[in-house]
Amino acid sequence: MRARVHVSLKPGVLDPQGKAVSDALGRLGFSEVGEVRVGKTIELELEDGLAADAAEARVKEMCEKLLANTVIERYAVELV
Amino acid sequence: MRARVHVSLKPGVLDPQGKAVSDALGRLGFSEVGEVRVGKTIELELEDGLAADAAEARVKEMCEKLLANTVIERYAVELV
Numbered sequence: 001m002r003a004r005v006h007v008s009l010k011p012g013v014l015d016p017q018g019k020a021v022s023d024a025l026g027r028l029g030f031s032e033v034g035e036v037r038v039g040k041t042i043e044l045e046l047e048d049g050l051a052a053d054a055a056e057a058r059v060k061e062m063c064e065k066l067l068a069n070t071v072i073e074r075y076a077v078e079l080v
Numbered sequence: 081m082r083a084r085v086h087v088s089l090k091p092g093v094l095d096p097q098g099k100a101v102s103d104a105l106g107r108l109g110f111s112e113v114g115e116v117r118v119g120k121t122i123e124l125e126l127e128d129g130l131a132a133d134a135a136e137a138r139v140k141e142m143c144e145k146l147l148a149n150t151v152i153e154r155y156a157v158e159l160v
Contacts, residue, residue: 008123025146035125040120041088
C-alpha cells in the first residue's frame with residue numbers, strides 16, 4: 001500500500017520560494033502567471049496488510065510529528 | 081484559472097531527502113514505512129480568459145524551461 005501526503009503552506013503564510021518562481025517566470029516571458037505557491041508531495045511505501053483506516057491514522061500521526069510543520073503548513077493524506 | 085504542477089524524481093534516481101525522511105520515521109517508531117520519495121507541487125495562478133489547451137501548453141513550456149529538471153525529474157500538469 002502507498003500513501004501520498006500533500007503538504008502546503010496555509011493561506012496567508014508568505015511563500016518566498018513561490019514568489020521567486022513567479023518572478024523568474026515573469027522574466028522568462030510568462031506574463032500570464034500571477035501568484036505561485038510551492039508545496040511538497042511525500043510518497044510513502046507502507047507494509048502490506050494494513051487496513052486503510054489504520055494506515056490513514058498512522059500517516060496523519062507521521063504528518064503531525066515529522067512531515068508537516070502544522071503551525072504554518074496544512075496536509076492532506078491520500079491512500080493510493 | 082489555476083494550474084497544479086507535480087514534479088517528482090524519475091524512477092531510479094536516488095532521493096536522499098526521501099531516504100532521510102524514511103530513516104527519521106523509522107527512528108520515531110513508524111516501522112511500517114518503507115521507501116519514501118519527496119516531490120514538489122507548484123500551484124500557479126494564471127490570468128483568466130486562457131483556453132485550457134493553450135494554458136496547458138504554456139505550463140508545459142514553463143516546466144521544460146524552469147520548473148523541472150527534465151534530466152532527473154518528470155512532471156505532470158493539471159488544470160484546476
